[in-house]
């Protein structure tokens with residue numbers, strides 16, 4: 206008998222389960238295709254190897270090449286030309302034998318025969334810059350390409366070489382074996398471009414009022430390309446947009462400029478006594494001990510005096526840098542120069558600014574402080590800044606970075622007036638470009654291939670550094686502001702981009718040259734993604750540790766995207782493949798809403814369907830083990846007397862079960878809900894994201910629950926959650942703090958918030 210009853214019961218249970226399932230969305234009908242969204246990234250990632258470990262760290266056989274430079278440079282200020290002679294010593298640390306070397310000739314982008322303009326679709330514009338108009342329609346007059354005068358080995362023998370646009374292959378006399386070194390020299394010159402009128406990341410600005418130029422000089426010498434385990438030779442052409450891939454090395458650079466110029470650049474100035482006046486020396490000593498305010502090394506008065514004449518003499522500034530991936534410098538007789546010290550990890554670093562008088566009063570007030578503040582913030586997020594100085598140079602319309610030095614825009618008008626836009630633009634660009642010392646100057650990713658790896662990571666830390674700056678220098682804010690007005694970072698700021706026309710959006714994992722909306726794609730979206738990981742998905746503690754681990758693992762090395770993705774998971778135990786896949790590999794957007802809310806009350810009896818089934822099988826309710834029944838409000842089984850009852854009084858079976866199985870103390874600590882809800886969330890957006898739901902109850906209490914993104918793993922369209930409460934649910938809000946870049950918030954609340962349409966508003970206005 207017992208056996209038969211058991212059999213019947215099991216049979217019943219199967220039937221019952223079938224009934225219960227009817228209540229759930231049919232997963233196959235609802236687009237059960239989302240397995241891909243949680244599929245691990247094995248197909249997209251290359252297989253870990255001895256060079257790069259599966260953990261995301263450099264592998265046991267990791268190597269990188271070294272390129273050391275000795276250079277003698279001379280600036281011809283009168284003709285805006287630069288001459289150079291360089292000796293490159295290249296060390297092959299790879300296990301491969303190299304048959305040739307590739308050298309980058311970036312200035313050839315400005316050569317008369319440059320193909321860069323030919324890959325742009327442009328047509329005819331009704332408004333043209335004079336310089337651009339002449340170039341385009343009147344025959345190009347300016348030739349800014351490299352004039353390579355000689356390429357020789359150390360014995361003075363010419364080396365065969367082939368120039369393909371911005372890349373030069375140097376054919377070496379015999380293949381370069383693993384572990385060996387080859388030295389060769391290149392003699393060159395080129396015409397320096399006017400960066401204000403002709404564009405470019407370096408060049409000069411001409412000031413007609415005093416007939417002077419301010420030079421910001423970079424990509425100015427033939428530079429070794431990167432050879433690595435992932436690309437072989439990275440000799441992808443420089444078309445003008447994707448930046449640079451460069452090996453580390455040591456530099457000894459002598460730069461000869463007019464004697465009245467003030468110059469600073471990458472590296473330590475090793476002949477300070479030759480180029481500084483006694484007065485400058487005294488001020489410099491003072492600056493090294495000034496931690497709060499910058500000290501002027503060259504005053505505005507002195508710079509204005511220097512502008513008035515031109516020295517015929519020359520001075521050579523000698524700079525030496527170790528373990529840098531590039532070299533840049535700025536020089537002009539117009540420069541005002543100030544410095545202050547900032548303690549980083551117990552060591553003094555100099556924060557430095559160079560600016561013509563045209564930058565004041567903004568620059569003397571804020572540039573050097575922004576540099577110092579940036580070094581502190583970035584060091585906290587990554588590692589202690591390892592170089593001895595960081596320089597911010599004012600150059601019109603520029604925002605460009607090199608090791609220890611960068612160029613930044615932000616200029617008041619002729620009366621010294623500036624808007625908030627100019628002020629915060631200037632501060633933000635300084636924070637950003639100084640931040641580039643970390644990404645990619647030290648964490649040396651391949652900018653030519655992956656713009657987001659330096660711009661995105663840098664823009665992410667920039668946001669944190671801006672907020673620090675606003676906190677540490679509240680005087681920099683404008684009246685009424687309580688924090689720094691960051692343009693990028695918070696999730697809500699990426700919505701206009703992500704909800705835009707899909708025909709003009711590319712995944713982040715696209716080479717920069719080929720992406721639409723470059724700034725949003727390579728700067729804002731990755732930065733926002735990292736901010737979301739930090740604030741919403743991983744939490745600050747796990748994120749910051751993992752981010753620091755990545756930074757320290759790849760400090761002075763060449764990371765790839767996978768090294769970043771892998772390290773973030775390896776150091777946090779958070780599986781983020783779904784996030785990388787959605788945010789970095791697709792153009793999907795977030796849109797999560799509330800589809801329906803069903804309300805239930807506890808009943809002592811099952812619904813009609815179950816009752817009928819029991820009677821068909823000749824069974825009574827008492828044949829079943831203890832069940833608690835829930836009846837949906839508004840259904841045919843619902844009666845008003847079920848409302849508002851305590852769960853214990855409305856279900857004797859449950860009461861009995863509790864009495865039999867729990868002590869009075871345990872029972873006293875239990876919740877006794879009256880209201881039961883099924884909340885159904887739907888997801889019109891393609892991205893999977895955590896559901897952040899805020900439940901608000903009639904008694905005024907609120908509860909916020911974050912359902913991890915994995916809730917979407919079996920159903921990409923909709924999911925449901927049960928909520929039980931002692932007080933009636935009155936409101937639900939999805940993503941109340943706008944943390945997930947949800948592009949449509951009209952479906953984010955229940956009951957639906959009725960927003961007055963523009964037309965209704967207009968009608969009401971007419972009535973009033």
Ligand SMILES: [Zn+2]
Pocket residue numbers: 637641659660663
């Ligand atoms: Zn940048």
